[in-house]
Amino acid sequence: MTFRGLALATLAAATALTGCADDGSSVALVPSSMTGIVGEIDLALESETDWVIAGSSRLVAQLADGAEAEILITADAITMDDAAARGLVAGEPVVFAGNRLVVALAPGNPGEVAHLSDLNRGDLLIGVCAPEVPCGRLAAEAADALDLDLSIDTEEPNVRSLANKVASGELDAGLIYATDAADLELETLDTNALAPFVTSYLVVSVDGETSTIADFLVSPAGQALLATQGFSRP
Amino acid sequence: MSAPPRPTPRPLAIPAALAVGLLSLPLIGLLQRAPWSTLVERLTSEAILDAIRVSLVVSISASLCCVVLGLPLAWVLARQEGRLIAVLRVLVLLPMVLPPVVGGTALLFALGRRGLFGEWLDRWLGITLPFTTTGAVVAATFVALPFFVTTVESALRDDGVELDEAAAVTGASPWQTFVHVTLPGLRPSIAAGVALAWARALGEFGATITFAGSLGGRTRTLPVETFLALEQDPETAVAVSVLLLAISLSVLAVLRGRWLRR
Numbered sequence: 466m467t468f469r470g471l472a473l474a475t476l477a478a479a480t481a482l483t484g485c486a487d488d489g490s491s492v493a494l495v496p497s498s499m500t501g502i503v504g505e506i507d508l509a510l511e512s513e514t515d516w517v518i519a520g521s522s523r524l525v526a527q528l529a530d531g532a533e534a535e536i537l538i539t540a541d542a543i544t545m546d547d548a549a550a551r552g553l554v555a556g557e558p559v560v561f562a563g564n565r566l567v568v569a570l571a572p573g574n575p576g577e578v579a580h581l582s583d584l585n586r587g588d589l590l591i592g593v594c595a596p597e598v599p600c601g602r603l604a605a606e607a608a609d610a611l612d613l614d615l616s617i618d619t620e621e622p623n624v625r626s627l628a629n630k631v632a633s634g635e636l637d638a639g640l641i642y643a644t645d646a647a648d649l650e651l652e653t654l655d656t657n658a659l660a661p662f663v664t665s666y667l668v669v670s671v672d673g674e675t676s677t678i679a680d681f682l683v684s685p686a687g688q689a690l691l692a693t694q695g696f697s698r699p
Numbered sequence: 700m701s702a703p704p705r706p707t708p709r710p711l712a713i714p715a716a717l718a719v720g721l722l723s724l725p726l727i728g729l730l731q732r733a734p735w736s737t738l739v740e741r742l743t744s745e746a747i748l749d750a751i752r753v754s755l756v757v758s759i760s761a762s763l764c765c766v767v768l769g770l771p772l773a774w775v776l777a778r779q780e781g782r783l784i785a786v787l788r789v790l791v792l793l794p795m796v797l798p799p800v801v802g803g804t805a806l807l808f809a810l811g812r813r814g815l816f817g818e819w820l821d822r823w824l825g826i827t828l829p830f831t832t833t834g835a836v837v838a839a840t841f842v843a844l845p846f847f848v849t850t851v852e853s854a855l856r857d858d859g860v861e862l863d864e865a866a867a868v869t870g871a872s873p874w875q876t877f878v879h880v881t882l883p884g885l886r887p888s889i890a891a892g893v894a895l896a897w898a899r900a901l902g903e904f905g906a907t908i909t910f911a912g913s914l915g916g917r918t919r920t921l922p923v924e925t926f927l928a929l930e931q932d933p934e935t936a937v938a939v940s941v942l943l944l945a946i947s948l949s950v951l952a953v954l955r956g957r958w959l960r961r
Binding site: 520522523525526590592595597598617618619620621622626630633634635636 | 919926
């Protein structure tokens with residue numbers, strides 16, 4: 466390639482790069498527990514949103530590092546409060562859904578997990594989310610309140626990577642959200658003890674402007690969609 | 700022996716300067732954000748000390764595995780010929796280009812508890828690799844091996860086979876030749892290969908968190924700790940990054956005789 470050719474190619478690449486960020490499509494920062502629902506939201510709104518999916522605290526870290534987005538969704542109020550306190554979001558956060566903690570079991574339950582106390586067994590491979598993300602905080606809260614001495618083998622960076630490791634059978638059990646278990650069709654431990662451990666999902670407009678996605682999430686149609694995915698009402 | 704250098708042509712100088720900027724600006728950015736006054740305090744917290752310990756154990760073990768497995772492989776690649784060798788050479792380079800997260804997932808498919816071979820390991824030998832320190836060593840060895848093998852292989856090729864042939868004439872067996880003739884001459888490149896493999900293993904993140912998970916004191920290495928700390932405690936993450944940077948620079952300093960020599 467000649468120098469001129471190289472220069473033209475570089476220029477073209479640079480144009481393509483800046484073009485990507487400026488084609489008018491909106492960016493939404495959503496927690497990984499909503500992985501299974503974003504496609505449905507696109508269908509319902511007949512729009513193409515760039516969904517950035519990660520653990521809630523990572524999303525806030527991205528905003529702090531200058532990421533541009535229309536909305537931020539977090540899987541708990543603590544993380545949203547953090548974003549608001551740091552002045553990263555302009556709008557008023559709204560609770561639009563809830564989720565609850567479940568013990569998801571590997572397909573076929575090879576570890577023969579039957580009770581919550583089985584999660585203390587050292588011979589099983591047990592996973593939770595890292596304490597930095599909402600599902601990890603909720604799991605720690607539950608373990609504390611229920612006096613569980615969890616035999617933890619891994620603290621995954623987000624609920625989705627944890628759920629996938631349970632689904633693939635690499636872990637015997639994992640403390641994940643009801644929606645992730647439902648989305649991956651995972652068997653869950655039959656117990657009422659975890660019922661009090663719920664989390665709220667909040668959505669906020671990053672720049673304070675009205676957001677189609679945020680409006681949809683609180684609308685009857687949005688609420689119905691969330692319900693089909695196993696999210697509870699706020 | 701060399702003529703005085705000629706001026707760098709402008710079409711080369713400008714992109715070269717941009718490249719230098721791209722390489723050096725992030726370092727400057729990192730260093731100016733480092734919490735210098737609390738650096739020692741941050742790096743000696745229990746979580747970070749645990750991560751340093753895990754990182755040292757994992758990266759040193761992985762380097763040893765690279766020597767034990769990689770040295771023979773490098774010899775085979777340098778001294779044997781044929782289509783199979785060409786295929787092997789591509790295979791060796793693969794972990795260099797594969798995204799580490801993909802490497803980790805592939806390791807799970809192969810050696811995980813429900814993996815193709817991992818299932819046998821688990822059922823017959825009672826060995827479970829994922830979520831163990833050994834698993835982290837396997838992941839680190841996977842990504843570091845190419846650095847060791849390619850370094851030693853190219854040295855073997857550069858050295859040529861003359862000495863080997865001379866040894867054969869004196870009646871030495873191929874094994875004796877390897878131990879007494881080839882190996883002593885390889886020492887500098889083995890050292891360089893170990894340093895590169897060790898540095899790569901130390902910085903390994905994607906394959907480790909995917910294959911071995913993340914648990915303090917067992918599988919949470921410095922890069923994994925950094926990734927988690929970035930969300931809650933960015934200053935500590937920067938402090939750990941400065942530590943990793945210092946270690947990397949030391950490795951390069953050790954290699955200076957090899958790479959920076961004019």
